[in-house]
Every structure is written in structure tokens, then in C-alpha cells.
Amino acid sequence: MEFLDLLVTFVAAMTPIGELRLAIPLAIYSYDIVWYVALPIAVVGNVVPVLVLVPGLDCLSRMLSSFSNPAGKLLTWQENRLRRIQSGRFDRYGALALVILVAIPLPMTGAWTGSLAAWTFRIPPRRAIPLIALGVLIAGIIVTVVTMSGIELGKIILAD
Numbered sequence: 001m002e003f004l005d006l007l008v009t010f011v012a013a014m015t016p017i018g019e020l021r022l023a024i025p026l027a028i029y030s031y032d033i034v035w036y037v038a039l040p041i042a043v044v045g046n047v048v049p050v051l052v053l054v055p056g057l058d059c060l061s062r063m064l065s066s067f068s069n070p071a072g073k074l075l076t077w078q079e080n081r082l083r084r085i086q087s088g089r090f091d092r093y094g095a096l097a098l099v100i101l102v103a104i105p106l107p108m109t110g111a112w113t114g115s116l117a118a119w120t121f122r123i124p125p126r127r128a129i130p131l132i133a134l135g136v137l138i139a140g141i142i143v144t145v146v147t148m149s150g151i152e153l154g155k156i157i158l159a160d
Contacts (some may be wrong), residue, residue, distance in 0.1 A: 009045065010041050066141050
């Protein structure tokens, strides 16, 4: 286990598309990092953007909406999409819906989407950040279990 492998895992967890779904399997399978090291590194790496996004999205949205650009349109599209898909869940569960949204390790869920949802549904950063972090931890555990199960299943299948 080299420092560069740990750094790549940390940075991979920070990406908006890869997040934990990329970082944990990459660390465990490609870099042979043990799961109990890979999991916390990936979780911390995934939470780092949240610390910037949740308090900063309001300012960023004002800046992007002040002139026509693709990033502003993408932000507006994602905000509208989240309102359409998640409004019922947020009406029912309130801010706790962030945990559910982030904890399910599927495409278009995760810490980045949770940060955007916190902004969309006006959940204060002091409340949103711990809820998103909890969702990231749950997602990290799920991804780790699935990754380790897949590796063990692969060993069983290939042993024949």
C-alpha cells in the first residue's frame, strides 16, 4: 500500500460521478488496500466536497444565473429534476431524506446530489452536512460489502 494509491482513492471519492462507487472498488481491487483502510479514506474523500458545496452552492448559483452559460443551465436542470423526483420524499421525511438519497449507491445519488438537494430544499448547512456524512458512511459500508462479496464470489467461481 503506497501513499499514491491512498491519494488516488481519496481523490476518486471526491469526483461527482465516481464517488464511493469508484473509490472503494478501485482501492480494494486494483490497489490491494484492505477494506478497513479503503473505507475511511473514501468516506472522508467523499465528504470533502460537501464541506464546500453545501455552504457555497447558494453563492455559486447566483453567480451562474447572472449570465447565460452551460453550467448554470445544468444546475437549473438538476435542481428541477431533484424537485420533481424527490419532493414527496422530502415532504414526508424532511431533512432525513438526505440520508436516504445519499446512502443509496446508485447513479445520480450520493454526496454531490445530496449537497444539491440540501440547497434545493433549503436545508441549512449545519443540519445538512452531518446528514449527508451519515448517508456517505452508509453508502460506503454498502459499497464495501458488495465489493468484498464480489471478490469472494469471484474466487469461488474461478477456483473450479
